[in-house]
Amino acid sequence: MLLISCPFCGERPEDEFGFGGDASVRHQGGGDGTEPASVEQYADYLYLRDNPKGRHAEYWVHRYGCRRWLVAERDTVTHEIFSVKSASEGGTG
Amino acid sequence: MSGARRIPGAGLLAGAPPVSFCFDGHRHTGVAGESLAAALIANGERVVARSFKYHRPRGVMGIGNEEPGALVTIARPTGDEPNVRATTVELYDGLEARGQNAWPSVRFDLTAVNDVLSPLFPAGFYYKTFMEPVSAWPFYERMIRRIAGLGEVPRVADREIYTSTHAHADILVAGGGAAGLQAALIAARAGARVILADENPWFGLGLLGETATIDGLPAHDWAREVGKELAQFENVTLLKRTSVAGRYEQGFVILCQNLRDAPPAAGDPMPRWRLWKLRVKQTIIATGAIERPLLFANNDRPGVMTTSAAVGYLDRYGVLVGGRIMVAAGDDAAHDAAARLARAGAQVTVVDSRDSGSRIALEAGASVEWRARAVNTRGRAGVTTVRIEGSAGHRWVPADIVATSGGWSPALHLYAQTGGKPVWDDTRQMFIPGTTEQGAVTVGACNGTFDLGAALGEATSAAVKVCEAIRLTAAARSPVAENSHDTAGAGQWSEVRGRKRCFVDIQNDVTVADLDLAVQEGYRSIEHVKRYTTLGMGTDQGKLGNVNGVKAIAEARGEAMSAVGTTRFRPPYVPLPMGVVAAHLSPDQHHPMRRTAAHQLHEAAGCVWLNAGAWLRPQFYRRGGETDLEAVNREVLAVRRNVGLVDVSTLGKIEIAGPDTITFLNRVYTNGWSTLKVGMGRYGLMLREDGIVFDDGVTMRLGEQHFVMSTTSSGAGAVYEWLTMLLETRWRDLRVTLMPVTEQWFAAALAGPKAREVLGRVAEGFEVSNDAFPFMGGRVGRVAGIPARVFRISFSGELSYEINVPADRGEELWTALLDAGRPEEMAPYGLESMGVLRLEKGHFVIGREAEGRTNPYDIGLGRMVSTKKWFVGKEALDFPEMKNPRRRQLVGVVPANKTERLPSSAHLVLPEAPDKVGGSQGWVASMAWSPTLDHDIALALVEGGHARTGERLLAYAPIAGKKVAVDLVAPHFYDPDGGRQSG
Known part of the structure; x- marks a missing residue:
């Protein structure tokens, strides 16, 4: 079980958190409809994800804590977590 | 006859009170605190269970958690417990055990006909045989379940008490042998918060009978003194009878602690097992090594056991496992063991595959033959004779125990569980830790270090380093071991004959021939061979058999051990009782139950409760003798x-x-x-x-x-x-x-x-x-x-x-x-x-009519979709499939004959082809009796449903055996204009 250091609450076990997927994925469509996406682009955005070996920026939500969204940089092989920050400061989705 | 007997005054339990126990209806006497396996051996019970597939007799082969064969069911007032390793349960007065997988008993098992028929059960037998016809699968399943399988699922709810706890520590030491004790002592003296866990009731069991001394003390006495010293530290927690079951990322570790085996006395709140969920900064893995069995024909008979187990019963429990003991040695450690067995009075023969070696067994009165091997055994309910192949040819020799020394396998499980990679050491013929793991270090035999003095030194320097990593200063004083030497050697491999009766996995009945066949059929990866043959997939997880399996596969592939590698090690290291995972939580405590502020008033009004997601909600309020409806x-x-x-x-x-x-x-x-x-x-x-x-x-x-x-x-x-x-x-x-x-x-x-x-x-x-x-x-x-x-x-x-x-x-x-x-x-x-x-009104509900594949158009809410602005999901609504007219769409359903009731969970099918495979037109999502309309109504998702109102279909519920003609209608049954709510 991971130990995630929530910038608001401190170190907490993984079961307090929910996983939110790849934080580097950029919304096709601008995230507010300002950059229209083609059907193909949008389908890629919805359904295709890389499965990187190594460092990975990902969203986590502190579900049973402060309920804030976080961006954690985690090694997908060793599970080492390099940094955790508030999602409002990082992530490009 | 086994020739086994107790040696008065020997072992750690000398002086413990006798207790009475029962095995398969036979009443015996044992010693309180010894393992059931020890008691069974001492009482001459050789056949303890039958094997998984062929129902061959199984006896005790190991002495601890590695035991593959001696699985018993313990009868308990709180519910029977199947698949208990006889080697790990401590004897208590009144213990009742049954051997497993046999009918009517392990001594006389009628299903053993499987063994005679074994040529019909090759690797992948189940996959190959029970394919066609599909309609016979339920029959096959019943048959297979009756014949195969391990133990029997208890038929009553488990009433035992379990508990769990969370804890934090600086350093966890896994294993209380010489290296573990030494590492714990260094860390304890440095002021670290230490937890030392060992699966046995005693520390330092591997030091029993050790010829070397530590700081001038017999090795096991040193272990006892260190144990006493550690107990004095407030910063140290000693956990005996506690297996480190799983290591996970970032120092998360699961421990399973046995608190008692005997049933609780009335009113005694002591739980049986405790699950520890630990978070530690560093783990020192000192889990030792497990002796590898040898591969030879009929190597599964009761009486064949590892040499360390054979001598362990003597050292720990004062039980001599047999009268005539054949030791199949490949290293000096086996000669040490043979010497102790001979001194205890057994007639010991050592066959050693090497040219020469230790003379200690010879000096103790054993006969020793060099360049000789055990190659086969005979005996109906246990070994009676062993076939020896030596420089002087072949011969059968009487023996009731064959103690095998194939070499040693470091217990790498905890090391590898978080991703550590074992590598093959060709010199010493064993897998040892390769990469270093973050937050963990291996010391002693599990690191491939078998010399006692070297292991103590390794433990000392590892503990000092680990303390430094957590900013503590430790004194690097290592005790002096005299007369210590590397006893493990390089082990030996048998030249296997009669590969069909040569068992690699004792529990799952996997033979060398099965592995040969799997490789022949094209399975190359060890992970695939494992799953095809079930090698190492039993409750013992291949602790004894896996390395032999790797060897057999390597030979079959004509490749090196390193090319084959190991399967992935996954937690848990030992089987965890299901109860300890649920721990003390009763079923209604597994998630928080939410109650509304008026809960008490609903209760007082006689409501019938419904679990609705996280909430407890009133379903309806019954009055007098009303039915639900x-x-x-x-x-x-x-x-x-x-x-x-x-x-x-x-x-x-x-x-x-x-x-x-x-x-x-x-x-x-x-x-x-x-x-x-x-x-x-x-x-x-x-x-x-x-x-x-x-x-x-x-x-x-x-x-x-x-x-x-x-x-x-x-x-x-x-x-x-x-x-x-x-x-x-x-x-x-x-x-x-x-x-x-x-x-x-x-x-x-x-x-x-x-x-x-x-x-x-x-x-x-x-x-x-x-x-x-x-x-x-x-x-x-x-x-x-x-x-x-x-x-x-x-x-x-x-x-x-x-x-x-x-x-x-x-x-x-x-x-x-x-x-x-x-x-x-x-x-x-x-x-x-x-x-x-809401059903009468035709309102959809998320999770019913909108069921995870439903878009707004499907439920008739296209008018809610704005074309003038962007919103989340808008791009996806432009996917061609989203407006496919054949999508499943929301319709109303009423019975064609209004006096008929609709079946629940019905599919809607065409009346002319109700049984056509794949002919479902959709399904009923919600249905109810409408008291307002006086007939059943339903909402359904039907392929192209919006264009099909007026069509007649069949509501078909095959399990209930009901077919009812229905008409598709608009989904608004009542007040479709909405005048009542807005007036």
């Missing part, structure tokens, strides 16, 4: 004709504030919000990014910049999470703040034609007339003196007001409303009745 009918008709009261507190509530809220709502809902006025609400439909319906509900505008959003009960958490994600990651420029307030409010809805009259009696500060308080309006004022938000919204289709008050005043509101409705004889109604009311 009668109660629901009464409640529904009261709402249609009069007035009713329902607790709707569970609906999700999110307060929204900020100048950009209208923009925000326009983005998250499919419909437009720009024209919403203060004091009015609007129904919204929320989609996922893939265009599928996610949530719905009314958002009320309470002020210029103040809104309250209502979500579905089950979606409350997920919607809040999703909306905050949008605001925190994408729309940081929007000035909008959310606050989840579901639990802060109690909500009750008055519904029915008389609702206005009831509300009028208690409303303060707002008018209730239709003009002053129109449909979809929201008012803030007081109700029965309580500050309230009142929304005129409707789910039932009747005139309805949802009254929200602070949760701590919920009971007060509920009581006041029932009082106010006394002239109308107003009664509460429950979730079931609400379901009938």
Whole structure:
């Protein structure tokens, strides 16, 4: 079980958190409809994800804590977590 | 005859009281605290179980958790416990055990015919044989389950007591042998918080009989002294009978502690097992090594055991395992063991595959033959003779025990569980740790270090380093071991003959021939061979057999051991009782149960409860001798004709504030919000990014910049999470703040034609007339003196007001409303009745009609999809598939003959081809008896349903065996124009 250091609450076990997927994925469509996406682009955005070996920026939500969204940089092989920050400061989705 | 006997005064339990126990109906005497395996051996019980597939006799082969064969069922007053390793259960007075996998008994097992038929059961037998016809699968399954399998699932609920605990420490030391004790001592003296865990009841068991001395003491005495010293430290926790079962990332470790084996005395609250969930900074892995069995023909007979186990029973329990012992040696450690067995009075023969070696066994009176091997055994219920192959040719030699020394396998499980990579050491013929693992270090035999002095030195320097890593200074004093030497050697491999009867995995009956066949059939990866042959997939997880399996596969592939490698090591290291995972939680404690503020009042009113997601909700309120349906009918008709009261507190509530809220709502809902006025609400439909319906509900505008959003009960958490994600990651420029307030409010809805009259009696500060308080309006004022938000919204289709008050005043509101409705004889109604009311109106429900594949068009809500603005999911609605006319669409369903009842869980099929495979046209999502219409009604999702109203189909429920002709109709059964709710 991971130990995630929530910038608001401190170190907490993984079961307090929910996983939110790849934080580097950029919304096709601008995230507010300002950059229209083609059907193909949008389908890629919805359904295709890389499965990187190594460092990975990902969203986590502190579900049973402060309920804030976080961006954690985690090694997908060793599970080492390099940094955790508030999602409002990082992530490009 | 086994020739086994007790040696008076020997072992760690000398002087312990005798106890009586029972095995397979035979009453025996043993010693309190010894293992059941020891007691069985001492009493001459050789056949303890039958094997998994061939039902061959199985005896005791190991001495601890590695035991593959001696699985028994323990009869307990709290429920029988199957698959208990006889080597790990401590004997108590009155223990009752049965051998497994045999009928009628392990001594005389009729199903052993499988063994005679074994040529018919090759690797992958089940995959190959029981294929066709598909219709016979249930029969095959019953047959296979009867013959194969391990133990029997208890038929009563387990009444044992279990517990779990969380703990933190600086350093966990796994294993209380020489290296583990030394490492713990160094860390303890440095002031670290240390937990030392060992699966046995004693520390330092591997040092019993050790010829070397430590700091001038016999090795095991040193271990005892260190144990005593460690017990004095306040910063040290010693856990005996505790297996380190799993290591996970970032120092998370699971330990399973055995607190007692005997059934509890009446009123004794001591649990049987405790699960430790540890978070540690560093782990020192000192798990030792497991002796590898040898591969030869009929190497599975009772009486064949590892040499370390054979001598272990003598050293620990004072039990001599046999009268005539054949030691098949390949290293000097086996000669040490043979010497001890000979001194205890056994007639010992050592065959050693090497040219020469230790003379200690010879000097102790054993006969020793070099360049010789054991190659086969005979004996019906256990070994009676062993075939020896030596320089002088072959011969059969009488023996009741064959002690095998194939070499050693470091116990790498904990090291490898988090990703550590074992590598093959060709010199010493063993897998040893390769890469270093973060936060963990291996020392002693599990690191491949078998020389006692070297192991102690390694433990010392590792502990010092680990202390440094956590900023503690440790003194690096290592004890002096004299006369220590590396006894492990390089081990030996048998030249296997008769590969069919040569067992690699004792528990799963996997032979060398099975592995040969798997490789021949094209399985190359060890992971694939494992799953095809079930090698190492038993409860022992291949602790004894796996390395031999790797060797056999390497030979079959003609490749090196390193090319084959090991299978992935996964937790747990030992089988965990299911009970200890649930621990002390009773079934209703596994997740928090939410109750609304009026819970006690519902209970007092005789409601029938329903588990609805995280909430406990009233299903309906029974009166007198009403049936369920009668109660629901009464409640529904009261709402249609009069007035009713329902607790709707569970609906999700999110307060929204900020100048950009209208923009925000326009983005998250499919419909437009720009024209919403203060004091009015609007129904919204929320989609996922893939265009599928996610949530719905009314958002009320309470002020210029103040809104309250209502979500579905089950979606409350997920919607809040999703909306905050949008605001925190994408729309940081929007000035909008959310606050989840579901639990802060109690909500009750008055519904029915008389609702206005009831509300009028208690409303303060707002008018209730239709003009002053129109449909979809929201008012803030007081109700029965309580500050309230009142929304005129409707789910039932009747005139309805949802009254929200602070949760701590919920009971007060509920009581006041029932009082106010006394002239109308107003009664509460429950979730079931609400379901009938919404079904009559044709309202869809998330999770029923909108079921995770449903888009707005499918449920007839295309008019809610704005074309004038962007919203989440809009792009996906442009996917061609989203407007496919053959999608499953929402329709109403009524029985063709209105007096007939609809079957529940029905598929809708074509009347002319009801049994056509793949011919389902759709299914009934919700159905109910409508007391308003006096017949059954249903909502269904039907392929191309919107264009099919008027069509006749069959509602087919094959399990219930019912077929009913139905007509597809529009999904609004009652008041389709909505005049009743808005008038």
